[in-house]
Amino acid sequence: MEAVFTVNNLWILVATVLVFVMHLGFAMLEAGFVQRKNVVNILFKNAMIISIGLLTYYLVGFQLMYPSDDGLIANILGYFAPFDWSNGIVDNYAAAAEAGSAYTGYSEFIFQGMFAATCATIVSGAVAERIKLVPFLVFATLFVAFIYPIIGMWGWGGGWLADLKFKDFAGSSLVHAAGGFAALAAVLLLGPRRGKYRSDGGTTAMPGHSMPLAAMGVFLLWFGWFGFNGGSVLSADPNAVSLVFVTTSLAAAAGAIGAFVMSYMLFKTYDLSMVLNGILGGLVGITAAADVVSGNAAILIGFIAGLIIPLSIVAFDKYLKIDDPVGATSVHGVCGVWGTLAVGIFGQGDFSFGTQLLGTLAVGAFAFTSSLAIMGIIKVLVGIRVSESEEIKGLDVGEHDMHAYSLKEDGVFQLTVE
């Protein structure tokens, strides 16, 4: 039994490493999708978010999400304390395994910590190219400290959604829709990038500066998702983990096809950025149901997510005039909701569409309103948007006194934009 415990624990740790890579994936995806003048800024935010996220989750988030007692208040709001170091260790592996435990407390913390930081990262792409650095970091800290853990506790920490048998395997709602709706709130408060919506009613295309970075980001996210979904089995159980690998991969693949088809129908071209987002949509879509559907259902879930992506992106971008440079609201928000509902449609087991709908709406509404509140307060206090002149010259020079791609060679000269 010691061996069983060890292999289960090892998988959680390997999965942790894979989820960590998702932060690189997000960093590259977002860097690729922003303009050249804002690249340092987005990289800076990504490097800080994983760091702040882990520390905050250690100091506050973890205990809030997995409250150790279950009194009334704790059940709703959890409580506030750092991760209890003495809970990390398992005394007797064989006994623990016998008792159904699959990993140490340290493993649990670090695996969950990577998730928490992921959720904050989702917001950073949507608000790119115009948000002030420090206010954003404050928001991210509060988000990981309170909003994410409270939502997580509802579904995974023994809260009311868990009691209702709401099913969200690895977090279509609890992570992705939460991040997506928080992003939506932030974008609404922030407004579109300067020049995005013209006075003639048209929408200006603002192409990302590097498709190789964006593509790399998506491949790395898929790579990391094997840990995100596979690790959410919370053991190395062969059937469960391998099933999740298959459903996750098939959904991602089908997401690419769905986006390929729909974007061709809409735009009459083969749009790489849509196919990349389609893969992510498929991954987000399968995340809630990855362990309770067949391969065929996984393909369908992913394919539909892929179809949704171009429609949703265009709807936000052109019709609702909500400016989200990386499509986080569509990928994580809309596909997160779809994935949660898909459990109610395709899930093999005792799942209720109504509960799924209720759960995802509750999560979305809470993430949205609480983010709106926090971001709104920050906006009132110190402002959240860079000045117009800083936006024109770019946040790299404005916030970081730096270019992403230096033009200086041997002291010859250095270019400034405007």
Added chain:
Amino acid sequence: MEAVFTVNNLWILVATVLVFVMHLGFAMLEAGFVQRKNVVNILFKNAMIISIGLLTYYLVGFQLMYPSDDGLIANILGYFAPFDWSNGIVDNYAAAAEAGSAYTGYSEFIFQGMFAATCATIVSGAVAERIKLVPFLVFATLFVAFIYPIIGMWGWGGGWLADLKFKDFAGSSLVHAAGGFAALAAVLLLGPRRGKYRSDGGTTAMPGHSMPLAAMGVFLLWFGWFGFNGGSVLSADPNAVSLVFVTTSLAAAAGAIGAFVMSYMLFKTYDLSMVLNGILGGLVGITAAADVVSGNAAILIGFIAGLIIPLSIVAFDKYLKIDDPVGATSVHGVCGVWGTLAVGIFGQGDFSFGTQLLGTLAVGAFAFTSSLAIMGIIKVLVGIRVSESEEIKGLDVGEHDMHAYSLKEDGVFQLTVE
């Protein structure tokens, strides 16, 4: 025994994740080796191939490659059906382990699926910068649906090569030479890039647009190869997997040295692109023999593969006038053959050089002729090559209406080539 089953299965899954990363490796390598105007196109193809590959293998390829009965027809051609979902699960881990099984059916499918997609990717680099998108995707689909599984079945699915005791551990022939010879067929039908061979008999250098991307791709491929070869042990057996890690790494390293030496002798310069291809040559070379050679032999196999690389690339490029922008025919085709033969020379065990030769020729010939047939039919029906004007302006604008590196900042302006 449950623990043994679990750890074996876990390794296959981790190896799956590593083989997945090879797709990112290929995408970056190929993107780095093409011209700036064709980067979106190559990324698009890579994103689609992994997606189409997995789905096709699920729907057709897997059952064809591992036919469940072994009647006469099945033994030659396999049969046509989607992956049988109910075969995914293992009922009793301990019993399965006792019976020698090391992983679930899901694990087998997803690990093999990643291989299948890899094989199709090999072709994409060789035909880069001039093939039409949709015809290529159709070819890739048919390749993963039929050609690859039939070849795979011969050697790994109980087919005639298996009966002859042909040894190809992880696919020097069955994956790499198959891909390399398919690439050769495609390139022959397609012709060289415009301007590559001048009327004065000279060869125009068409440098890849980004060496950092190419180098990243090679490191990622080496990274993934630990799963490709290590996972092909098909269990986590400590001696076997660790032996394979050592031989694989030493051969890759020796491949770099071989290419370093030979390219310096030929060109009197330190050619990064050759050293990168040398690493890949070493990896392809060791793939057939990775579990049956010593460290010294692995070094020799890799070193010779490294020596072969510059010779073969120059032979194809300058003398045979076969235009392969990434060197796939040399890396996968020629080194694949070399690796297969090396089993007959260095392999510790009962291996016959003649059988190895027969096997690799059969695989190469079948991959070549069947690819020639499929691609030829597509060529006749709809054409496989973009128009000259599209080739001049680049496939990114031609097929995707997009630039890889946008020149547009804030709506100021956007550059078109010609």
Added chain:
Amino acid sequence: MEAVFTVNNLWILVATVLVFVMHLGFAMLEAGFVQRKNVVNILFKNAMIISIGLLTYYLVGFQLMYPSDDGLIANILGYFAPFDWSNGIVDNYAAAAEAGSAYTGYSEFIFQGMFAATCATIVSGAVAERIKLVPFLVFATLFVAFIYPIIGMWGWGGGWLADLKFKDFAGSSLVHAAGGFAALAAVLLLGPRRGKYRSDGGTTAMPGHSMPLAAMGVFLLWFGWFGFNGGSVLSADPNAVSLVFVTTSLAAAAGAIGAFVMSYMLFKTYDLSMVLNGILGGLVGITAAADVVSGNAAILIGFIAGLIIPLSIVAFDKYLKIDDPVGATSVHGVCGVWGTLAVGIFGQGDFSFGTQLLGTLAVGAFAFTSSLAIMGIIKVLVGIRVSESEEIKGLDVGEHDMHAYSLKEDGVFQLTVE
């Protein structure tokens, strides 16, 4: 027990793969931090170092580091021989596990080999943009063949530091400070880049050419560090490995915060390159103590390392006028020393600050003087620095006849600098 052995061995192999990725991380980090005209050169060096490093370690280094007898001479200098292939195999897994063994000889070799190559890579960044290629490769070979193994043997191969109970868990001193001090020696012999220190006493900023590559490198290094530290547990022991994951991550995160704070205080801007180096500083800092400190102590160790980074980089760069383009001396040298000392301050167990100080000084002094000697001899014999005109036009054209980012499209034209 067979299962326990298998899972332990599997973790060492997975950790090997992760440490391998650190080479990609270094390659990208260093490529990002050099000027555009020296990118091919740095990539070439990184591709060669891992290759040369593994082969050299196989041929010489491993036996020197882990001498099989322990006579007087062996205890000090080890002895010279290739890795003994027959030692790779374990006959009976269950028996071996019972006897406390956790992995095969092959696993040990390949895991250690990746470490050895890492140590040589540290030097390559510091000497970038002006060192001659072949002399550097000769140095790297000798470094991996002799200097690193001798130092490693002292601490990990039963040498005198081990006898003194010097504690260096995964190599803050034995790997990182060794590399950092070797880098310092090389930089002193080599001198600063042309134009770096002006006649007016000022320091010229020479910005790296690509922040996305640099950021990617740091994320990949953090990724690989899970294997570097986690694998140094030398088994998959759940408590130990998961504890190490937590301390490693928290220190890296705190390093980012420390560098954020200190660089803002010093420069009044949010310097991405400092935050990236801060993460690395935190990782190097925790490496000696990762298995013997609590989360709080890990945060403190990382945070202090992060504070040190900007101070140390500025001290070297501006005041000592030691020109190290990537900050290897600060990240690996200074933080390596700090990490070793931190064991004496925060380590839970019987550690002596004095021994830690003695050990890190001995390691630093030996790495420094022996590197100075080797590099000095090479300098006298063949020279180590490229010519001034080569430095101006860049090493890519000078040593490799190649551009990192080709400007040639379809044979239209090709640009040379000067």
Added chain:
Amino acid sequence: MKKIEAIIRLSRFEAIREALAEIDVRFFTLSEVKGFGLQRGETLTYRGSVYDADYIARLQLDILCPNDKVKAIVDIIISAGRTGNVGDGKITVIDVDQVVRIRNGEADESAL
């Protein structure tokens, strides 16, 4: 015929282009240049070393036109290109001997 060379701000380009189109000047050649003048570049920092990016990205607009259109074009660029801040740029007018259209060899005014 004259060649008008205008050094302008990137951010005024769209406005100038639209204004020129209104007086039917739709053909020109653009290049990216670096300007050094009264307006100074940003102060940048790299690993603690502060340096000035003395140069400012500008666009140079080259317009070939008949003599009688020069005044109109110059006036349009001044009004559409002005922000009033230091750094708005300069317009230069140079005399041209000859203009030929490569496509058909048409020369001078008919080549414009």
Added chain:
Amino acid sequence: MKKIEAIIRLSRFEAIREALAEIDVRFFTLSEVKGFGLQRGETLTYRGSVYDADYIARLQLDILCPNDKVKAIVDIIISAGRTGNVGDGKITVIDVDQVVRIRNGEADESAL
């Protein structure tokens, strides 16, 4: 002396260069410019927003030459640079007061 400025297609550059070499014109300066004229740029799409890349990449060839070589050079560029499609570009000839070779201070014709 004159300065000839030719705005040409990227794809005709090699041909023009070879043709010029035949009449012994081997020295010139090139710059990358963006042309706006009758020929329009590609239509691009990004995440569903269609936009025109109004500008077309062109090369500008600057050749300094004595007055008597102008006609030959212009003719060569016209014949080697022509595709016959809209967008072949323009050649401008401008009078130059003075040319100096930095290396040795040689002036005018001997500086060419």
Added chain:
Amino acid sequence: MKKIEAIIRLSRFEAIREALAEIDVRFFTLSEVKGFGLQRGETLTYRGSVYDADYIARLQLDILCPNDKVKAIVDIIISAGRTGNVGDGKITVIDVDQVVRIRNGEADESAL
């Protein structure tokens, strides 16, 4: 007024800029160009194919100035830009009809 166009080496730029500043010429426009002349580019190799990079990166410095400053500027550029090796570049002086400052419409000498 004149427009001085100097094609110079990248590596001489700083020296020229400082020398110009000493005679109070602090405003100019730079562009990156590719030079083709007596000095030849590097020989490059890609996957075994050797090719010449015929072109050499150069900077073009455009300086607008009153007639009486031309000689001083040309002399300064010659002395600060010279290495004595083939490839130091050329200075061209062109007559300018008119210069206008976009910011305030000031014309000619007062616009400089």
